[in-house]
Amino acid sequence: MRRSLLHLPIKRSAWAVRTSNVARIAATRSFASEASPKPEIYDIVVVGGGPVGLTLAASLGAARATSHLKVALIEGMNLASIRDWKPTPDYFANRIVSLIPSTVKLLKETGVWKHIDQERVQSYDGMQVWDGMTDARVEFDWNKLLGGREEGTDTTIAHMVENIHLSHGLLKRVEELAVKPTMIDKTKVEKIEYGQLTEEVDMRDWPIVSLSNGQKLGARLLIGADGGNSPVRTFAGIESRGWDYDRHSMVATFKIEDDSAFPKFAYQRFLPSGPVAILPLPGNFANLAWSTTPEKVAHLKSLAPEDFVAMVNAAFRLSYTDIDYLHNLKSGVVEETKWRESVTKYPDPPTIPVRITEVLEGTRASFPLKMKHADRYIGERIALVGDAAHTIHPMAGQGLNAGVGDVYSLVKSIADGISHGQDIGSSFTLEPYQSERYLPNNALLGFVDKLHTLYGFESGPLVPLRSIGVEIINRDWFGLKRFLMSQAAKS
Ligand SMILES: Cc1cc2nc3c(=O)[nH]c(=O)nc-3n(C[C@H](O)[C@H](O)[C@H](O)COP(=O)(O)OP(=O)(O)OC[C@H]3O[C@@H](n4cnc5c(N)ncnc54)[C@H](O)[C@@H]3O)c2cc1C
Known part of the structure; x- marks a missing residue:
């Protein structure tokens, strides 16, 4: 009883x-x-x-x-x-959550994690984050930083799991x-x-x-x-106090080019309109989270699938001015990006994500973003x-x-x-x-x-300053990178 x-x-x-x-x-x-x-x-x-x-x-x-x-x-x-x-191997939902190691530890202790099919979970232990205006970059990678966090400890940054x-x-x-x-x-x-x-x-x-x-x-x-x-x-x-960001997060699930030669990383590029991220999923799948203005989200949703794919690839390769221009095209993004990429110098994978090749039908969706604290x-x-x-x-x-x-x-x-x-x-x-x-x-x-505000600037004195800050973090001066990574793993 x-x-x-x-x-x-x-x-x-x-x-x-x-x-x-x-x-x-x-x-x-x-x-x-x-x-x-x-x-x-x-x-x-x-x-x-x-x-x-x-x-x-x-x-x-x-x-x-x-x-x-x-x-x-x-x-x-x-x-x-x-x-x-009922999951199928050739489809991943568009709502994906990245679970940090401390969350997974708690889910294990509660007996939940045994009910999560590990074939549908993608862990990653490296993350590339860079400034879309200056290209200043931080690479979060425990393996490179320390040869592992501590002897024998998990180097995972997060585990990607579908919300459902x-x-x-x-x-x-x-x-x-x-x-x-x-x-x-x-x-x-x-x-x-x-x-x-x-x-x-x-x-x-x-x-x-x-x-x-x-x-x-x-x-x-x-x-x-x-x-x-x-x-x-x-x-x-x-x-509950806070504000609307006047930004929406556009999500979608993709098939990507064969990336078996590269480690599974997460990628986030900070554009002045908001960050765009590609997150790894098992096999040749990946997930998008692109925070931008409601107008730009409406444009992304209206594009034909091939133009949308071209637009997302461009978001990791072209200049912000180019991306802004592409947002004005109702069609023909594939041809336009081909030409613009041919005259742009950008790094290769694994510093940027491999190309996406296809958006899964019905996975384009968006959510308004806000900050609120009770x-x-x-x-x-x-x-x-x-x-x-x-x-x-x-x-x-x-x-x-x-x-x-x-x-x-x-x-x-x-x-x-x-x-x-x-x-x-x-x-x-x-x-x-x-x-x-x-x-x-x-x-x-x-x-x-603050990060959202800081990266919202297209020009002005904060732009070079934030790049200096990024450089300091990336070189792990004062152990800053280690500190940020440890905090992110257990918040
Ligand atoms: C695009 C996007 C990406 C994200 N990615 C991540 C990520 O990678 N990692 C991460 O940690 N977080 C992420 N988040 C945040 C995460 O999704 C939320 O923090 C999380 O879903 C909140 O869960 P919750 O159960 O508190 O609230 P909700 O998911 O909103 O659930 C609340 C529930 O309450 C029910 N409810 C409300 N009112 C009533 C009522 N009157 N009667 C009965 N039921 C009611 C609703 O039906 C709903 O099911 C992301 C969010 C977005 C928008």
Whole structure:
């Protein structure tokens, strides 16, 4: 039988009492007067079954201290498409995520990684990053830098996995847990409000979640893993600050020329309109993430497949002026790039990616980019994780990695709270999570945002200065390159 914390006497935390307010009392009264079904009570209700919500469900169920908790996960989309995902060897999805070694380590510890088919994962241990205006370059490669990070350690920078593949593995893990969470999909959270005092239980500081299927769930702890527009964050009254970049990320999956003579590297060229990256996939496949203006993305989407392919190859070879010119052509990009490349001097692979030859049908898509950071990650019986807490420009491939880091920190805080006999929704339990994650995430968001700004300049004094900085990093002066690579591997 499921043993949950629900049999424990309910103590209102000092903090919860302190933050009670008139508005809430009003909400409580209106709730009390409604003839609505009684909420079903859970220790933890997770809103959001994206990769971070699923990681959370898997981790809560896998950790000894939390595995007995009564957990519900609510997801608006149909999880069957993830459960029934059937990969084919000649197709890779367009949404790919790069998982850093510390994320993979955590996924291994939780028993998720065994559900990831390694044939569809591409690891890389080298990365070429360069300035599209000055060609100043940093080469991240543990093997070249140190002959390996440390004797016998993994030199991998990241592992490329399709998002759906990761979610499929996470869902498999969740569904094999000894104590399974209640999974409610195809159902939206429509309203969240505080509960009421009843004869059995004082739920005045408990979030009560009303679902589109008419169910109500009461949560000792409500966790928002509900993405950038988090309804949980809105309910908690937590501000999220940031801005739209007025940039979209164009993604696509390609076939590439035979690259067996070269190591599998990731490539990122910083153009003033945004970075363009080619990321390796198994075999002769690769994935594109090109951040640029919405107008340029619309142009890339409108091109015939062969012109689009030519445009992407040009983005790693031609000058920014040439690329800008090509963005004005509705057709004929293949011929135009042939001529321009014949008169341009550019390096050969592996310093730049081998040529792409074909875009997989239906894989061109784009996503608006923004930077947002919540003022706090916790509230009254509330915690936020993943994109609900922070949304970051994808140029560093860190958004999901940071979300997974949040999950493990939060689960550790909840486990510690339980071992000290604390209420899992109390500030005593949740504060360590906030303290551990907020500042590192803030530093990461700030760093990536500054990079975006710095590389947005086409000319002016910052252009040569950033090249000097790149040169200093590339030569590993002051151990800067080593430091950056170590940080990127464990953020
Ligand atoms: C182009 C691009 C490339 C990226 N590349 C990388 C990368 O290489 N590495 C990396 O680490 N990160 C990367 N990221 C970031 C990464 O994709 C996100 O950080 C990650 O998907 C966030 O996961 P999440 O579960 O927090 O949020 P989401 O994926 O947004 O999931 C939130 C879930 O909540 C559900 N939901 C929302 N509201 C409700 C409601 N009212 N009721 C019920 N359900 C609800 C939604 O349906 C959704 O499934 C990239 C992002 C982009 C755009």
